[in-house]
Amino acid sequence: MTDRLSRVFAALADPTRRDMVARLTERDATVGELAEPYAVSIQAVSKHLKVLEEAGLVTRSRDAQRRPVHLEAEVFDLMSRWIERYRRQAEERFQRLDAVLADLQDAHEDDTAAREGTAS
Amino acid sequence: MTDRLSRVFAALADPTRRDMVARLTERDATVGELAEPYAVSIQAVSKHLKVLEEAGLVTRSRDAQRRPVHLEAEVFDLMSRWIERYRRQAEERFQRLDAVLADLQDAHEDDTAAREGTAS
DNA sequence: GTGGTATTCAACCAGCGGGTTGACAACCCG
DNA sequence: CGGGTTGTCAACCCGCTGGTTGAATACCAC
Structure with missing residues (x-):
């Protein structure tokens, strides 16, 4: 699980980390500020930040003792x-599938029409 | 990690599972077909599928012995x-930041202009 | 029913992830 | 210098994950 995309998805698979990301869209924050709302130790938050950092989702600089994120x-x-x-690919495929189903439906209607002696 | 979004991200944090999803955009497939390219047991693939299923990414039906995915x-x-x-939110924030930086730049230029005795 | 095929279930193992606490580091302020 | 603040590192615990093998299930074909 060493590739970039895997790290990103794994990083966001945690609700606490997603919440941190959400809050960081508002403004940069220190570790302490980020930790404040959660019922876990500062160290745990520090670990979460390391995960986010290694996924490339955040960077940390230095301001005296603080490490703004x-x-x-x-x-x-x-x-x-x-x-x-992949969404696009899947959608295209569904459109093809719809077309096939529509064809089948047409064929069925033709059959029915034929059996009922109605002009197609 | 019981919420939907977490399960989805976690499911996609594995390269094998992402590859399966990619292949499934092309066409439905049986467990055996899906397993074929990977150097792991069928059982392991079955487990991966369970993860994808519990994340709501795939469904499985039945066709005799087969379980098409x-x-x-x-x-x-x-x-x-x-x-x-959040991307939008982050972008908006960057625009505000850009505006602030632009203002600072303007202020600086004003200062410079003032010092140099040039009209602003 | 027997045999073959497709898939899942169960038990197990090694490794990782997220949490803890305690010690350490880096920095500011008297 | 010494004390306070901010944050990381290290060791440890426990539960989950991804893999294995072996047995069981479910179905088709003969």
């Missing part, structure tokens, strides 16, 4: 591309 | 909504 929004593009690619 | 593309929407929501 900053969201790197470009990573969203990576996920969006993956999702949209 | 079908991709449920609607889940993509769930992820897209989450991602796009």
Whole structure:
């Protein structure tokens, strides 16, 4: 599970981390600020941030003792591309499937019409 | 980690499972067909499918002994909504930041202009 | 019914993830 | 210097994950 996309998805598979990301879209924050709403230790939050950092979702700088956390929004593009690619592919396929079903329906109606002696 | 979105992200955090999803956008497939390219046991693939199923990414029907696997593309929407929501939020914030930086730049230029005795 | 095929279930194992606590590091302020 | 604040590192625990093998289920074909 060493590839980038896997790390990103894994990082966002945790509700606490998703909430941190959500809050970081509003403004940069220190570890302590981020930790405040959660009922876990600062160390646990620090670990979460490490996961987000290794996934490329955030970066950390330094301001005296503080380590302000900053969201790197470009990573969203990576996920969006993956999702949209396969969504589009799936949708195209469903359209083909719909076409097939429509054909079958037409054929059935033709059969019915034939059996009932009605002009198609 | 019981919520829907967490399960979806976690399911896609595995390259094998992402590959399965990718292949399922092309066509439905049986467990055996899905397993064929990977160097793991059928049972392992069956487990992966269970994960995808519990995340709502696929459904399984029955055709004699076979259990054809079908991709449920609607889940993509769930992820897209989450991602796009925060991406948009982050982008708006960056625009505000840009505006602030632009203001600072203007102020600086004003200062410079003032120091240099040039009209602003 | 017997045999073959497709798939899941069960038990097990190693490794990782998320949590804890305690110690340490880096920095500011008197 | 010493004390306070912010954050990380290290060791540990426990539950989950992804893999294995072996047995069981469900179905078809003969």
